[in-house]
Amino acid sequence: MKATTGSGAGVLEQEIAVEQGxxxxxxxxxxxxxxxxxxxxxxxxxxxxxxxxxxxxERESFTDLFSGRFxxxxxxxxxxxxxxxxxxxxxxxxIGRIGLFDDDYNPLLIDWRTPVAxxxxxATAAEPLGVKxxxxxxxxxxxxxxxxxxxxxxxxxxxxxxxxxxxxAALLSSLSASRTGRMNExxxxxxxxxxxxxxxxxxxxxxxxxxxxxxxxxxxxxRAAYLLYTHREQLGRSGVLVxxxxxxxxxxxxxxxxxxxxxxxxxxxxxxxFPGVAATAPEPAVAARIKGNLAMADVIAxxxxxxxxxxxxxxxLKVNQDELVLRPDAIRKAQQGALAAQPLHNRAxxxxxxxxxxxxxxxxxxxxxxxxVGDADIEDxxxxxxxxxxxxxxxxxxxxxxxxxxxxSVLFSSDDRLAAAAPxxxxxxxxxxxxxxxxxxxxxxxxxxxxxxELLGETADVVAGRKRRAAEDAAAEEAGREYAHGIVDxxxxxxxxxxxxxxxxxxxxxxxxxxxxxxxxxxxxxxTAYDRNWVFGHVIVDEAQELSAMDWRMLMRxxxxxxxxxxxxxxxxxxxxxxxxxxxxxxxxxxxxWRTAELTVNYRTPSExxxxxxxxxxxxxxxxxxxxxxxxxxxxxxxxxxxPDELPDAVRTAVKSEREHIGDGRLAVIVPASRYGEFAAxxxxxxxxxxxxxxxxxxxxxxxxxxxxxxxxxxxxxxxATIVQExxxxxxxxxxxxxxxxxxxxxxxxxxxxxx
Ligand SMILES: Nc1ncnc2c1ncn2[C@@H]1O[C@H](COP(=O)(O)OP(=O)(O)OP(=O)(O)O)[C@@H](O)[C@H]1O
Numbered sequence: 001m002k003a004t005t006g007s008g009a010g011v012l013e014q015e016i017a018v019e020q021g022x023x024x025x026x027x028x029x030x031x032x033x034x035x036x037x038x039x040x041x042x043x044x045x046x047x048x049x050x051x052x053x054x055x056x057x058e059r060e061s062f063t064d065l066f067s068g069r070f071x072x073x074x075x076x077x078x079x080x081x082x083x084x085x086x087x088x089x090x091x092x093x094x095i096g097r098i099g100l101f102d103d104d105y106n107p108l109l110i111d112w113r114t115p116v117a118x119x120x121x122x123a124t125a126a127e128p129l130g131v132k133x134x135x136x137x138x139x140x141x142x143x144x145x146x147x148x149x150x151x152x153x154x155x156x157x158x159x160x161x162x163x164x165x166x167x168x169a170a171l172l173s174s175l176s177a178s179r180t181g182r183m184n185e186x187x188x189x190x191x192x193x194x195x196x197x198x199x200x201x202x203x204x205x206x207x208x209x210x211x212x213x214x215x216x217x218x219x220x221x222x223r224a225a226y227l228l229y230t231h232r233e234q235l236g237r238s239g240v241l242v243x244x245x246x247x248x249x250x251x252x253x254x255x256x257x258x259x260x261x262x263x264x265x266x267x268x269x270x271x272x273x274f275p276g277v278a279a280t281a282p283e284p285a286v287a288a289r290i291k292g293n294l295a296m297a298d299v300i301a302x303x304x305x306x307x308x309x310x311x312x313x314x315x316x317l318k319v320n321q322d323e324l325v326l327r328p329d330a331i332r333k334a335q336q337g338a339l340a341a342q343p344l345h346n347r348a349x350x351x352x353x354x355x356x357x358x359x360x361x362x363x364x365x366x367x368x369x370x371x372x373v374g375d376a377d378i379e380d381x382x383x384x385x386x387x388x389x390x391x392x393x394x395x396x397x398x399x400x401x402x403x404x405x406x407x408x409s410v411l412f413s414s415d416d417r418l419a420a421a422a423p424x425x426x427x428x429x430x431x432x433x434x435x436x437x438x439x440x441x442x443x444x445x446x447x448x449x450x451x452x453x454e455l456l457g458e459t460a461d462v463v464a465g466r467k468r469r470a471a472e473d474a475a476a477e478e479a480g481r482e483y484a485h486g487i488v489d490x491x492x493x494x495x496x497x498x499x500x501x502x503x504x505x506x507x508x509x510x511x512x513x514x515x516x517x518x519x520x521x522x523x524x525x526x527x528t529a530y531d532r533n534w535v536f537g538h539v540i541v542d543e544a545q546e547l548s549a550m551d552w553r554m555l556m557r558x559x560x561x562x563x564x565x566x567x568x569x570x571x572x573x574x575x576x577x578x579x580x581x582x583x584x585x586x587x588x589x590x591x592x593x594w595r596t597a598e599l600t601v602n603y604r605t606p607s608e609x610x611x612x613x614x615x616x617x618x619x620x621x622x623x624x625x626x627x628x629x630x631x632x633x634x635x636x637x638x639x640x641x642x643x644p645d646e647l648p649d650a651v652r653t654a655v656k657s658e659r660e661h662i663g664d665g666r667l668a669v670i671v672p673a674s675r676y677g678e679f680a681a682x683x684x685x686x687x688x689x690x691x692x693x694x695x696x697x698x699x700x701x702x703x704x705x706x707x708x709x710x711x712x713x714x715x716x717x718x719x720x721a722t723i724v725q726e727x728x729x730x731x732x733x734x735x736x737x738x739x740x741x742x743x744x745x746x747x748x749x750x751x752x753x754x755x756x
């Protein structure tokens with residue numbers, strides 16, 4: 001129940017003053033903590049070190065620790081406190097982005113993720129959960145500018161309290177604010193159905209299905225913050241990965257988690273998930289569909305096998321004076337033997353090499369006569385053969401070492417290899433994916449590279465490098481242990497303490513603890529971007545409907561525990577290789593370990609615009625229901641039939657007039673991908689999508705794929721008919737474009753029937 005205002009402006013001022021008093025104390029405390037972290041950071045940074053590895057590593061660890069703490073405390077400055085709960089039992093507490101305590105550990109502010117804070121989001125008048133009043137507090141900088149009460153238990157409130165009730169809708173005022181080009185956090189106004197998703201348990205896969213604007217993205221990000229807070233021990237080390245549809249989208253959301261005080265999260269698109277590969281080249285939908293199909297896993301395996309050659313005829317090799325012979329069946333046996341012992345191509349290669357060298361060595365020894373040759377001689381002969389260029393060349397022909405990049409680029413540049421590895425593809429399908437050897441990588445290559453890496457195993461160089469680093473790390477750890485022992489010795493000697501044997505055990509733990517701190521691995525947020533073997537504690541996938549079956553296969557490898565949050569909307573699927581059914585996908589990877597939740601209220605798009613979107617949705621699938629809009633604006637969308645030759649002028653004029661309307665808000669012009677260049681030429685002064693700061697300007701020109709997940713005060717769609725025609729999922733694309741608007745929608749061009 002919304003509270004009715006007590007006795008007008010006087011009460012409001014009085015209540016604002018009450019809250020200001022409390023909020024000022026919180027900020028003072030925040031300042032103290034921040035200064036402390038800054039002081040500690042400054043101290044470790046200027047501290048002279050002895051220059052040993054140990055001292056450096058200790059200093060780096062503390063620098064990480066204090067700078068992490070400092071940036072967390074800085075990130076929560078805006079809107080530090082946003083709510084208050086008055087319990088029926090008499091207690092009252094404030095809720096904010098982080099927890100703060102005074103010197104005596106009395107809470108000044110409770111973190112929104114604690115169990116105690118849950119009632120702030122869940123209590124309703126029908127079910128008050130022990131809360132009589134929920135107060136929303138609005139800050140501007142450090143100043144309280146508004147309070148807004150929900151009266152949840154009218155019987156529990158006394159007359160004095162009743163006179164201090166303030167009424168105003170916090171949610172609606174936040175929804176109608178102008179957009180800034182960056183997503184904002186919503187901790188102050190999380191709704192009950194959203195809160196259930198945010199606090200849902202860590203294990204298993206949670207699928208959040210919901211129409212456009214229902215808060216899927218923002219809820220998923222708050223869930224990341226909640227999980228990191230609640231399961232810090234478990235997730236702090238392994239980290240959380242958030243996968244988004246494109247880099248513009250990642251920039252759009254990248255402030256949300258830091259503003260919630262969380263910095264240990266990796267944001268990535270699927271295209272960035274293979275280390276060292278920048279997959280930026282565009283790709284026709286038909287190629288993306290073929291390469292995203294699960295059948296590609298077999299194709300990659302077959303392609304690798306195709307590089308292991310068994311010749312039809314015996315191979316004769318002249319080494320020194322000897323002619324050595326390798327028969328096809330011996331080669332085949334050597335290959336089979338190596339693979340039986342080690343299935344990964346690159347890892348099995350040394351076993352194959354050893355077997356072949358053994359066969360050749362035996363032939364040399366037989367020529368000389370076994371009785372003249374000792375074991376050491378045999379080793380020498382083998383080594384000599386191994387050093388011979390002709391032998392090496394032969395071994396490379398029979399079983400080359402392969403990198404994933406080499407395999408995938410050769411496969412897609414050779415019709416013969418592709419035909420052999422992918423017999424299910426027709427000649428025209430093959431020609432759709434064939435390309436020059438040195439072609440740039442596309443997004444759908446990434447999962448194939450990952451598959452190849454999985455089946456190839458590391459090359460000998462990589463293995464040697466890893467072993468070298470492991471040896472260096474072990475040496476550093478040993479040095480660390482000695483150092484810690486040294487410190488304890490010095491401390492003991494200085495204090496002339498005699499210690500008992502049981503105490504030594506305690507010191508051992510202390511030493512082990514310190515050593516761990518000193519040699520702490522790079523935080524998950526830094527470490528992961530470079531290591532495809534990294535396993536995340538939790539993976540969040542946004543716009544999940546866009547991922548192909550091969551993308552999912554790759555992602556599942558990054559999360560063997562299957563602790564995931566998948567958010568998406570099947571009706572918005574634009575990718576030809578995208579998901580058509582959650583059950584089909586998840587029964588394969590997480591049978592009986594996945595659950596669904598649904599979001600039903602649209603917080604973005606007003607009902608007038610949703611009416612237009614609803615017609616498009618009905619054309620996609622008449623059984624689908626659009627989400628219910630939470631607000632209306634009183635402004636009807638403008639749909640105008642414009643002949644093709646007048647469209648450029650009409651778009652220019654519309655941009656000009658929208659610009660005047662939106663003030664400091666944002667406008668997106670959404671155009672068909674195939675006509676992006678034409679419209680970019682018509683609108684040279686607006687921000688274009690290749691510009692990383694495309695969302696910072698007032699007007700952004702985007703195609704539909706680039707607008708996924710974003711929102712703008714006003715949206716202008718040009719040439720909807722081409723958007724519908726240019727892809728198999730054209731109607732879904734139009735649906736996505738329409739639902740990006742928070743206030744105003746204009747559609748210009750030839751109008752397809754569905755907009756009739
Ligand atoms: N409880 C809330 N309080 C305030 N704003 C909210 C709330 N829930 C959602 N919103 C706002 O609604 C808008 C839509 O949210 P979001 O982008 O997460 O939706 P979505 O379901 O991911 O949409 P789409 O599928 O269309 O990309 C955002 O501006 C978000 O901040």
